[in-house]
Amino acid sequence: MKALCWTGVNETAVETVDEPTILNDRDIILKVRLTTTCGSDLHLLGGYIPSMRAGDVLGHEFMGEVAEVGKGVRNHKVGDRVTVCSFIACGQCWYCSQQLLSLCDNGNPNPALTEGLWGSSIGGCFAYSHALGGFAGSHAEYVRVPYADQGAFAVPDGVSDMAALFASDAAPTGWTGADGAGITPGDTVAVWGAGGVGQMAARGAMLMGAEQVIVIDRLPERLAQVRQYIGAETLDYTQDSVVAELKERTGGRGPDVVIEAVGMEAHGTGPQYLYDQVKQQLRLQSDRPTALREAIYACRKGGSMFVLGVFGGVVDKFPMGAVMNKALTVRGAQQHGQRYIPRILQHIADGELNTQHLATHVMSLDQGPQGYRMFKEKQDGCVRAVFQPDGPTGSTS
Amino acid sequence: MSTPAGKVAEATLHAVGGLVRRLQQAVAGNGAASGDDEARSRWRSVTINRSQDEVLPDGRVPGPLAALGDLVEVQVRPAPGGKGTELAARLRGAEPTGLRSAAARIGGDDPRQQVRSALREAKQLIEVGEVLRVDPTPHGHRPPTPTGELVEGATRRAAGEGVL
Numbered sequence: 001m002k003a004l005c006w007t008g009v010n011e012t013a014v015e016t017v018d019e020p021t022i023l024n025d026r027d028i029i030l031k032v033r034l035t036t037t038c039g040s041d042l043h044l045l046g047g048y049i050p051s052m053r054a055g056d057v058l059g060h061e062f063m064g065e066v067a068e069v070g071k072g073v074r075n076h077k078v079g080d081r082v083t084v085c086s087f088i089a090c091g092q093c094w095y096c097s098q099q100l101l102s103l104c105d106n107g108n109p110n111p112a113l114t115e116g117l118w119g120s121s122i123g124g125c126f127a128y129s130h131a132l133g134g135f136a137g138s139h140a141e142y143v144r145v146p147y148a149d150q151g152a153f154a155v156p157d158g159v160s161d162m163a164a165l166f167a168s169d170a171a172p173t174g175w176t177g178a179d180g181a182g183i184t185p186g187d188t189v190a191v192w193g194a195g196g197v198g199q200m201a202a203r204g205a206m207l208m209g210a211e212q213v214i215v216i217d218r219l220p221e222r223l224a225q226v227r228q229y230i231g232a233e234t235l236d237y238t239q240d241s242v243v244a245e246l247k248e249r250t251g252g253r254g255p256d257v258v259i260e261a262v263g264m265e266a267h268g269t270g271p272q273y274l275y276d277q278v279k280q281q282l283r284l285q286s287d288r289p290t291a292l293r294e295a296i297y298a299c300r301k302g303g304s305m306f307v308l309g310v311f312g313g314v315v316d317k318f319p320m321g322a323v324m325n326k327a328l329t330v331r332g333a334q335q336h337g338q339r340y341i342p343r344i345l346q347h348i349a350d351g352e353l354n355t356q357h358l359a360t361h362v363m364s365l366d367q368g369p370q371g372y373r374m375f376k377e378k379q380d381g382c383v384r385a386v387f388q389p390d391g392p393t394g395s396t397s
Numbered sequence: 398m399s400t401p402a403g404k405v406a407e408a409t410l411h412a413v414g415g416l417v418r419r420l421q422q423a424v425a426g427n428g429a430a431s432g433d434d435e436a437r438s439r440w441r442s443v444t445i446n447r448s449q450d451e452v453l454p455d456g457r458v459p460g461p462l463a464a465l466g467d468l469v470e471v472q473v474r475p476a477p478g479g480k481g482t483e484l485a486a487r488l489r490g491a492e493p494t495g496l497r498s499a500a501a502r503i504g505g506d507d508p509r510q511q512v513r514s515a516l517r518e519a520k521q522l523i524e525v526g527e528v529l530r531v532d533p534t535p536h537g538h539r540p541p542t543p544t545g546e547l548v549e550g551a552t553r554r555a556a557g558e559g560v561l
Contacts, residue, residue, distance in 0.1 A: 005537035015537035023530040053548045055537035072526070092524040094446040094480050105443075106521050109531045110552055115559035124529075130552045136534045146529060 002389065003057040003140035004368035009047035010376075012369045017057065020136060020144035025072030028148040030084065034165045035062035035138040036359070036386045037375045038086075039195045040310045043264055044129060045372060048287075049312050051113055051131040058368075059139030059387075060086040060126040061169035063161060066152075067142060075149045081161070082152040083345070084145050085337035086169040088124035088133065091150035102176075102334035107147070108133045117313070122334065139368055141389045153341045156349050162362075163348050165386065166196060166355035171344045172337030173308055174200025174261070178208055179340070180331050181257045181306035185209035190246055190255035190298060192291040194222035194234070196358045196384055197308055198261035202232045203353055205257070214249065216242055216291075218267065221360075221381035229354040238269060243298045254300035263309025266290035279316055289315035296322050296330075307332030358384045365389040438492050441512055441561050442485040443520040444476045452482045452523055459519035462486055469512055484519060486512050502558070503550075510557025517556060 003017045043049050063083040089104035107123030113131040114121040127137025155164040189205040191198045194217035202213045213232040223234040264287035276288040296319050347353035360383045371385030469486040476483045493501045501507035521528045
């Protein structure tokens, strides 16, 4: 079958690879209908996440049609239309029982790598390096889905393939941040990053009762999407002082909740950004925490921060003084998606959540390398490049 | 009496010799400040989200640990806070240290790797009913590069290594 593979730093290629097979009783094989680029792929692409191996099949946000089921699968049958959580969780361990599904004890067959890095291993993730399991990704005609009863969700009639696609990762990641930050009715929430995850976090915050939601970015086409499809306020950090503007919009308090949806390759302005760039390129820090610092600084006293952007290792100049003295609560997580996907699909079905506007560029799998270039360079207003391994489907719009 | 140059050379050799001795001690695990906390046999544990009866039905040790025979001793106890059961194992004999340890770990025949793998497999079998596999997995061309070999080597040892 065809698959889009990582072949080296900032290099991808469409190659012919073996088709996946059922390896465990709880597996399904999915015929991929839609699969999309994600901002976190750029960290893999750029070589910021170690333990990628040339030839690895990319892609962790996808939906499709069940092609084969393992003998232990109970909830799915051949032909079902499903969206699949990007994180792999068993549903049986203590972390899964607490709905902390990205922390699953049994989802990563290579636990030593992340244990060494972080002290404990977390669950597995499709196509997110061998440190998170080495699972083949979804930028292919078929993908194997382990623990399918936990991770695959039937798409309701009336929800298009394209809308359901973003219920795989962007939306549940956003929900993880909005819910985990402990938003209460009436809160003001600021979100750094207007990509797919940031937009979904903003909408999740609104549906959870936030009264005012402000999304911060520099790309006008993304900020326009926020206003048009999410219904939140926007702030262009290249045009204004983020902290001063947030103070002005919040009566001098600062946001009650700040959500960082940017991650280790943050952009910014001024000498601090240059400092982070230099230190990262010299490998003196693995991640650039530019947006992280700003969010901590802007948050109101006693407020809450949730880190959704992917960080892999260590950061420099972390403002611990602000965290401690302002009594902030800081949390972070990969997505506990299995917990949120059913309600997200219902929000889409009820017309309360727009997702398919994220798919600014829809193309064939053969155009994958071009899609990643456009996505990485933000060319032509690209928010997400979506690939159709099986050609155009009848339910994409 | 040695010349000034000779003194410098002698001092350099002395310093280098001291450094080499300290490195040898650290590698051999004999240095008091080496920090090699794996020099003694320790209990390694997993917490299983099941009752003690489910972890040891009729007192039987889980298969992957039973397969290690007399290599290990096994104990269980309830985990606090309703977190299930702690299943622990440790080697009956001494753990490899120093260069022998490094060679065993790289070669994949360190008994601690067997203990970690057995504990992780036991946990998965009890909680899920099967051990999650990933290979064979579809992949494109894998050129033989040093970093690729490093990733593959680390992956081969990943089930038996870590901080467990």
